[in-house]
Amino acid sequence: MGVTIRRPAPSSSGALPLRAVGEPTPERPGPGPMPDALLRALDLTIARRVEGLLAGEHRSRLLGRGTELAQVRPYVPGDDVRLIDWNVTARTGEPHVRVHLAERVLVTWIALDLSPSMAFGTADRRKADVAVGATVALAHAATVRGNRAGLVGFGNGDLAVHPPRQGRAGLLAVLSALGQDPADARPGLPLAQTLRRLSGIARRDSLVALVSDFRGPLDWHRPLLELAGNHDLLAVEIRDPREQQLAPVGELWLIDAESGRKLRVDTNDERLRERFAAAAAAERAAVARTLTSCGAAHVVLSTEGDWLRNLAASLRRRGRRR
Numbered sequence: 001m002g003v004t005i006r007r008p009a010p011s012s013s014g015a016l017p018l019r020a021v022g023e024p025t026p027e028r029p030g031p032g033p034m035p036d037a038l039l040r041a042l043d044l045t046i047a048r049r050v051e052g053l054l055a056g057e058h059r060s061r062l063l064g065r066g067t068e069l070a071q072v073r074p075y076v077p078g079d080d081v082r083l084i085d086w087n088v089t090a091r092t093g094e095p096h097v098r099v100h101l102a103e104r105v106l107v108t109w110i111a112l113d114l115s116p117s118m119a120f121g122t123a124d125r126r127k128a129d130v131a132v133g134a135t136v137a138l139a140h141a142a143t144v145r146g147n148r149a150g151l152v153g154f155g156n157g158d159l160a161v162h163p164p165r166q167g168r169a170g171l172l173a174v175l176s177a178l179g180q181d182p183a184d185a186r187p188g189l190p191l192a193q194t195l196r197r198l199s200g201i202a203r204r205d206s207l208v209a210l211v212s213d214f215r216g217p218l219d220w221h222r223p224l225l226e227l228a229g230n231h232d233l234l235a236v237e238i239r240d241p242r243e244q245q246l247a248p249v250g251e252l253w254l255i256d257a258e259s260g261r262k263l264r265v266d267t268n269d270e271r272l273r274e275r276f277a278a279a280a281a282a283e284r285a286a287v288a289r290t291l292t293s294c295g296a297a298h299v300v301l302s303t304e305g306d307w308l309r310n311l312a313a314s315l316r317r318r319g320r321r322r
Helices: 036-049 086-092 127-142 167-176 191-201 221-228 270-293 307-321
Strands: 059-074 096-103 107-113 148-154 160-166 207-212 232-239 251-255 262-266 297-302
Touching: 086 096, 107 127, 107 160, 107 191, 127 148, 127 167, 127 207, 127 232, 127 297, 127 307, 148 167, 148 191, 160 167, 191 207, 191 221, 221 232, 221 270, 232 270, 270 297, 297 307
Parallel strands: 107 148, 107 207, 207 232, 232 297
Antiparallel strands: 059 096, 148 160, 251 262
16 A cells, blocks of 8 residues: 545645645554644745755846846846836936846755665654655645756656646645555665766756665765756655664564565674664764765654654754854
8 A cells, every 4th residue: 555645725824734644554654744834834944044945035047037136237228117226326317227136946856765675664654654754845845936846756666757847736746656655666776876867857956855764885976976066965864763773672583675685683682782783873874974975965854753843953953054
């Protein structure tokens, strides 16, 4: 059973009350509640804090219609008389016009990991549930003020590309594409190849958000660096507590969801648990270094706790630092 999407009615405030809904089960609980207030806070956090990357405040290199003043210059025949700056004209005795920076639509591409490892979860929900919820929230923020959002699903068969759409239509298109479930995944493109394909798909100066657990070989540094040369990057890493710490529950079979390899371990062995925790921390630190070395904003979400509040708070903190 994949995640099904019900088209919601607009709220009285005009905001879109998003819900990625289905029939929750203990095995597939879904992303959980997504309060309108938090989604609106995420809109403001992303649109106003993170240098205007996700809203009509995004600055263009071109001159044209907009709200930010670029220059005031003498009037020449053919200029729009509505742009005359009467204060400057009165002071100089010569007609002057205001020239603004053009506001342009920003395209956001969200790359969603649908590989088998995303089906893992031992806390409140699975990594796949948090990933879908984060995708919904980012798409909600990315499609305000007429901007566009597109979705790329990878790790489950061939690359699934859903072109960017504008406004609410774009959001609903993204939501309807979230039906695949990692529990039913078949072999697909790894992250490195996905990033290379994205470089050819995404137009210059887009925002690319990667929603993944970033498990597997760290062979994607170069394609990520190439992608960062033309786009702003946001990496949303999904983790589960049991991937970082083993509980003392006796003998277990550990299975690599991506390769299928199995290892039998005795989790009552304290030294084994310590080695496991150290190796897991070192591996996650290597992922973080790789992401930040490419200039990506790095946000970590857990299957435990309120992931949506943590997403908004992390982006807010980043916006303040920048």
